[in-house]
Amino acid sequence: MDCGDVDKILPLIDGKLSGVLLTHAHFDHIYGLNVLASLFPAVPVYTNRAGLDELCSDKLNFSKYHGDPFVLEDAGSVRLVDNGDKLDLFDDGIEVQAIFTLGHSPSCVTWAVDDLLFTGDSYIPGVKTVTNLPHADKQQAAESEALIHQLATCRTVYAGHAPELNENNQMI
Template identity: 30%
Template sequence: MKIEKIINKVMNENTYFLSNDTNLIVVDPGSDTKKIMDKIEEINLPLTAILLTHAHYDHIISIPAIKEKYPDVPVYVATPEVTWLYTPEYNQSHQFGHQDGLEDVIVDPADYEYEMYNDYDMDGFKFKVVPTPGHSIGGVSFIFDDDELVLTGDALFKGTVGITNLYTGDYDQLLNGIRTELFTLPKNYEVYPGHGPKTDIGTEKMYNPHFNR
């Protein structure tokens, strides 16, 4: 599996493009809609899904544009954040998006809700969805065992963790989820976060200051 990334202007959010020989998955389509659409066209593979690690506005802004051009591509989100896609107060666009020059972000309902710990196989993309809430109540991570990597959304970053002072944030819950769902992975697994550069499980277990005080 190949992973490519676009860093979006709003909140420097990472949009990931996962491709194999036949298909493409887009993870967390952020604010730079033209770049995202151009990258989809450049990769030029059928779209399997849009996967959301959580439903904060900076991770969902380009969903309408993708769905307009590719109406059959399904959107997946965690059950606790189903209503966030179309509720600006929950997805934080009403509070923070206006500072970025955005209107309230309202996205159509998702097509599917994740089944936690289910072994997904979507057009050859094999992964497991695990709950990593605390930054938001429905935060999840995607574990790709065959590729020895995990996409962690806004749970685990290089050298830090997601903020927990937003709606439904919970610091203790966040740390517990990281310990139980992510730090139990092999230390060589690469970590692709929702913001910032990639890291790996071993480095974060050893050096992340939130777990080594």
């Protein structure tokens, strides 16, 4: 899933990493990727076409405006996904599906992993989806949120931020 502080991720993955599923490529969801790649060289990063553009531009991923410009060093590690694509990442046959939930950003992908749903910033329970950003689309975001509500009826939602972070304006 998204990659911020790598030192928080390492204890959870036990030295094994098959890939990184990006919910979108705003800087606060990607800034650890170069550190991660130094530990897991060429580990694939899954996103859509807009996500690749954002990974390669500190303007599009907004890091330039937060005083810490970030671009992905190894763009060759990116694997592009289309809406509905299924990935075979796990030995035990757990299904991973990319579901485009554009609106908050054109790079937004919600990931259905077995009965879990990773929504990133496309849907955070109890929080209004942020659409006052460049390249955001309010109408698309509303449609995506409706889709996520449907998908969530039989799945557990894991969002990109805890609601309390959003109240402090720390989410983009």
